[in-house]
Each structure stands twice: as structure tokens, then as C-alpha cells.
Amino acid sequence: MTADPSLDRVPTPVSLFRYSAVTWNAHRVHYDLAYATTVEGHHGLLVQAYLLSSYLSEMLMDWGGPSGRVTALSYRARHPVYAGTLVHCWGRQTKVRGGTGFREVDLQVGVTADGRDAVTGTARMRLPEDFDF
């Protein structure tokens, strides 16, 4: 039986910079510590909500295996996460529907950091019929 999906990451300042560069995101809160803290009042370099969504997507892709497909992801950013913080991504199955040759699975997903819900959301996956739940 496959355990529920989970993934741990520690986004570093280098992670944030590289992610901002490749997504053409010049928002200074992600790489300019002085600006982030003194102008926008953050407690460090702000981890992109998009990066957290990428972690969730990676977690689901890994969990679903090669034949699994992520078909929907909805999330809301609830609390800021700062560079250097351990983030724990998680998923929990809420519904499984059968189809011809596949199963459709709904999940609750989230990211916790510093003991808080940083991101909460839902996802839908299409998995092979023989997926070992």
C-alpha cells in the first residue's frame, strides 16, 4: 500500500534566486533582504508561493508514479515562509472514483512551515487502475 504523499524541502536563498530567475520574477522580496525586511516588513527572504506550488506538484508527480497525472491543483497562501525554513508538503486522499482503466483521486494538500499552515489546497490526480492505494 502506498503511503500518502509527502515531501520535505528547505528552500535556500539560492533556491529562491534561481526560481525567480527562471520564472522572470524580479520581485525584490525574494532576493533583496534589506528591501524585504525594511520596506515590506518581512522577517527574511520570502519564499515564492509559486515555488511552494511547485513542491506540491513534485510531491504529487512522485506519488502518482510514471503513469500518474496531476489534473488539477488549487491552493491558497495562508502564511509567509522565509528562506532557510524546513517546509513539509503533504497530501491526504479524500475521494477515489473509478473509471475505465484509471482512477480519479481527490486530495487535500498543504504546506506546513514553522508549525503553521503556509499553504492549503486541493488536488486531483488520474492514476492507473492498478495503483496500489
Add this chain to the structure above:
Amino acid sequence: MDDDALDSTRRPDPETRVFTLPIDAVAVGRYAAATHDDNPVYADDVAARAAGYERAIAPPTFVSAMLDHSGGPPETALRRDGIALDTFPSVVGPQSVLMGGGQDIEFLGPIYVGDVVEVSRSLVDHYRRPSRRFGELDFVVVESQVVNQDGVHVMRIFDTLVVGPLVAGPPVVGQ
């Protein structure tokens, strides 16, 4: 709430901005590296075919995470926070504080490395709502439809942007 944060008298922009985005192998590789994602389907056609794809794909969130699909203006034309003035709809004031609020994404089909997708972005909603920690905040919702070079609708994205009030600080770059 400072009026400069968001002009609530404006209705959603009628126009849609359309961008062409080539799904470049180097960019996809960099994206995967930045997220520490070593799934071979993003770089290896053989692994991707074994997983049921035609060839290597982009990570699911590759397109939805792109803040700006344009080439970008000169640095002197950026907002104080580094974001290009025209990245977001005109209802967003130039000195407001912006935060990503979340996304609703439908992955309708794979986006392959080598594809050239067209992204159509439209402002679809904006509203004001009280928040527990920051008082009243404005929210802007942008819809993006993504179609590949064969006309296949591969992705639908609703981005919610949180727009905070003007804060004291240095002037906008370029002003």
C-alpha cells in the same frame, strides 16, 4: 486602505494580453534544478515515453509559475518592488504591495519541451475583503488560458493576487 493600492472604480479590463512562450529545454532544466526536482521525464525523452508521454515534458507548474511572459522592460521602468508596471492589470496601483494569494490550475494536457504555447491573460475579477491580520485587502483575479501550437487547450489558470496598501519607503524606480 490607500486609494493607490487598487482603483476600485475600474471595471475588469476588457482586453486580453496574449504572449507566446517557447517551452525551452534549458529553461525547463533550470526550473527543475531550482526546485530540486530530479524526475527524468523533464529531461529524458526515453523516460518520458516510458511514462506514456510523446517526449520530455515541462513540469506541471512550469507555465503557471511564470510571473511575466514578456521580454521585460528596462530596469528603470520597474516598480519599486522590482516588478514590471504592466505585469498586472491596470487596477493595481504602482506603489501597492503585492503578494501571491494562490492559484486554481487545471492541467488539461501535457506541455512538451519544444512546444510553443500561447498564453492569454485577462483580468476577470477584483474585490475587497477584510483580513484577520492586515485589515482590508484587495484581491485581483487573472485568468490565463494556455493553448499549444496545435490549438490544443492545455492549461487554465486563475491567479489570485493580494494587493496591499501603499507603504512608506523609497520612491518607485524610474520615477
